[in-house]
Amino acid sequence: MKNKAQAGNITMIVVFVAILMIIASGIVIGISAFFSSEDAFRKTDAEVLNTKIKNCFIENSVSEKLDIYELCSLNxxxxxxxxxxxxxQNGEAFYNYGDTEKCLLGDENQAFPICSTSTLKKDEKTFTITTGSNQLSKIEQK
Amino acid sequence: MNKKAGTGETLKDNLIYLILLVIFFIIMFFFVLSKANSASLWSDYYAKELTKVINNAKPNDEVTLNFHKATEIAQKNSVPSISEIFTFDNSQNKLCVKLSPSRQTCRFYFNNVDITSPEIRIDISSEKNLLSFQIKEKTK
Structure with a gap:
């Protein structure tokens, strides 16, 4: 009878340890995902670029032959x-670098950009500016 | 008397669970603490913040940043010199933050500017270690 009780106790300890292991792996996965997530910053990055281009269009005259890099001081x-x-510009392509279709996948896959869109009305023209960032921090061994 | 013995028995039976639970909480506490104070987390944080500041800056702006937390982590990880923590490469528009001796986190800034005169001011008493630099128009 005592042996049976001891066997029961050991089984309960194993179950208890297993539950702790499951909780621990949940915490480890959750914390690792939280600290390594780049999504929030890619969104901020895209928004900063979007604001920079928007302000640049407000401050400068925009012509068909613009060099956006020179005009807006972009590298x-x-x-x-x-x-x-x-x-x-008014719904028609004005400047394009990269494929904005990729924005749809940005939330699920880090290889695709996260995007930001804004509109600007200037001189009876409507500009729709979409920018996206897929820059990830680079770890270098030194 | 019999009741007392029963209580002691119950406590003894549950002691192993309590010990396991305490060990679990200690391990988890130190895991979270080590993650929150890790060099990789903070170097990534500083690299992102600096990139954001530089991308939003205009030529002739002067930036000053309190990087006390970074110095603490760099010292803990035996980074040889504080001047090695932040490096700016104007030719590639790249900045790197190094808080451990062998690894650094780098990011690129799209604002076409040069970072000049980076200067570090250490003030241990007030817990304010300041990095300041100037934003200048890109030289061609």
């Missing part, structure tokens, strides 16, 4: 490596 190399920009 072409960095933009082409990590960002997308699509500008429409």
């Amino acid at each position: 072409e190399e960095v933009i082409k490596r990590n960002y997308i920009i699509e500008i429409k």
